[in-house]
Amino acid sequence: MAVDYRKVDKAHVWHPLFQHQRLDETELVVFKSAHGTTLVDAEGREYLDAYSALWNVNVGYGRQEIADAVYAQIQELPYYPHSQINVPATVLAEQLVACLPGDLNHVYFCNSGSEANETAIKIARQYGRQTYPGENRYKIISRYRGYHGFTYGALSATGQARRRKAFEPLVPGFLHAHPPYCYRCPLGLASSSCNIGCAEDIARIIQSEGPETVIAVIAEPIIGGGGVIVPPDEYFPKLREICDAYGLLLILDEVITGFGRTGKMFACEHWDVQPDIITLAKGLTSGYLPLGACVASTSVFNAFLGASDEHREFAQVCTYGGHPVACAAGVANLKILQTERLWENAAHVGAYLLEKLESLGSLPIVGDVRGKGLMLAVELIQVESAPIETAKTNQIVAQLREKGVIVGKIGHAVDEPENIIFIAPPLILTQTEADRIFETLREVLIKQ
Ligand SMILES: Cc1ncc(COP(=O)(O)O)c(C=O)c1O
Incomplete structure (x- = not known):
């Protein structure tokens, strides 16, 4: 008899960001297999994954080269700690x-984006102590709506109240500035004349705190889970100038935006901005293994x-850091990205899809359409630009899934209502698949 995985799961698995009391009304999908951009569930239904699982x-899916590299590495050397050298980690670096x-x-x-940011934060603090002896530089500035991970340091940098409040008090020394969210400018400025006031906000915080107490700014080039917030082109060059003026490190969290997602290999290339530290995960192995x-x-x-008696070495160890099998997956993944120049496809098909989605702007429910490459969002509104209710967004996402297209949505991030839909398909998306995403979305939105 076939195992009833839903029943077993319900009894024993605790899912993230999920109210288990609702499990009877919200049927979770059992995904069994996948290939290309297509996911297949236990009943054999196929879906176009327009969210790349989790960006x-x-x-x-289904890249044989990665599977082969992983298999070969497990046979050759499954694990040794990174206190010594292993070949795949060295090659990948x-x-x-x-x-x-x-x-x-x-x-x-x-092993993850949270750990990458946790590491960056700790490097910044130790760097501060060793670079500015006699000063006490430890504060880190990030932005509201930004997400940097679930571990305590990364969560403290996160600017999403709903992800934070159950776990407060968080780590001291984290400050938040307003994000460059032009559609609903938190400073109430008009984008034509704002003079990038949100970047100035960061300079103001540094001055108010005392620059000798601040060590770094951490930012996603394009805020992802907080709403796909694309900054004005002047924002990051200005932020780089501010960091330089006050001797701060600029940490760019490219956990989502890295590896071609936005139409460049790394999103900082859009503005020619050079970070002091960059953090990577997700697309580093395309999710095939954690890294x-x-x-x-x-x-x-x-x-x-x-x-050695100065003890300046970075004071952190991670059992699975540099895991040879995960790094072998990373090497095979990077080879595919580079051979197929997938950032170019993301730029090309992304621009095509963005233009199509923009045509939905005439529907009363569509407030804003934005994004870069294959990192896109549609912000849904009702009268006078008020966000639609969360239940309605959930309904739209469910209807899209019914029609075979999986999209993401803002969730457990900022105050409700949650009214933003995310479209971030694998970078191999074809124009025909882009058409399908657009047509399905149009069909669903037109009926609201
Ligand atoms: C921008 C950003 N940084 C960090 C993280 C945390 O990564 P992980 O979930 O792999 O710990 C995420 C996760 O979605 C993210 O979107």
Whole structure:
């Protein structure tokens, strides 16, 4: 007799961000297999995955090269800690450094985006103590609506009240600035004349706190789960200038935006902005295995050099950091991305889909359509631009799924109502598949 996985799951599995009392009314899907951009459930139904699972299956499903690399590595050397050298981690570090901008030359491997940001925060604090002796530089500035992970440091940098409040008090020394959310400017400014007041907000915080107490700014180039918030082109160059003026590190969290998602290999390339530290996960293996990385510039790395009795080395160890099997998956994944130049497809098909989605702007329910590459969002409204209710957004997402298209939505991030739909398909998306996403969305939205 076939196992009833839903029943077993209900008895024993605790799902993230999920109210289990609702399990009877909300049937979770049992996904069994996948290929390309297509997911297949236990009943054999196929779906176009327009969300890349969780913004991460960049190369699409069913890549034999990654499976082969993982299998071979498990046979050869399944694991040894990164206190010594393993070949796949070394090869991946070299290849990453070669495709990252500027002098981001030193890779610290870990297992997830949260850990990558946790690592960046700790590197920044230790760097602050070692670079500015006599000062007490430890504060870190991030933005409201930004998401950096679930661990305590990364959560403290996160600017989403609903992800934070059950666990407060969080780590001291984290400050939040307004995000560059032009559609609903938190500063009430008009984008034509705002002079990037949200970047100025960060300078103001630094001055008010005392620059000698602040060490870094951490930011997603495009805020992802907080609403796909694309900054004005002037924002990041200005933020870089502010960081330089006050001697702060700029940490860019490219956990979602990295590896081609926005139409460039890394999103910071859109504005030619060079971070001091970049954090990576998701697209690093396209989700085939867990892997994160925190990559620092040469000057950050050099602050950790010294005689052994000075104890300047980075004071963190991670059992599975640099896991050879995950790194082998990373090497195979990067090869696919580079051979197929998938960021170019993301730029091309993304621009095509964005233009189509923009045509939905004439529907009263569509307030804003935005994004870059294949990182897109549709913000849904009712009268006078008020957000639609969460229940309605959920209904729209469910109707899309009924019609075979899976999209994401803002969830447990900012105050309700949750009214933003995310479209972030694998970077192999074809124009025909883009048409299908658009047509299905139009069909559903037109009936609201
Ligand atoms: C921008 C960003 N940073 C960090 C994280 C945390 O990554 P993980 O869930 O792998 O810990 C996420 C997760 O979605 C993210 O979107």
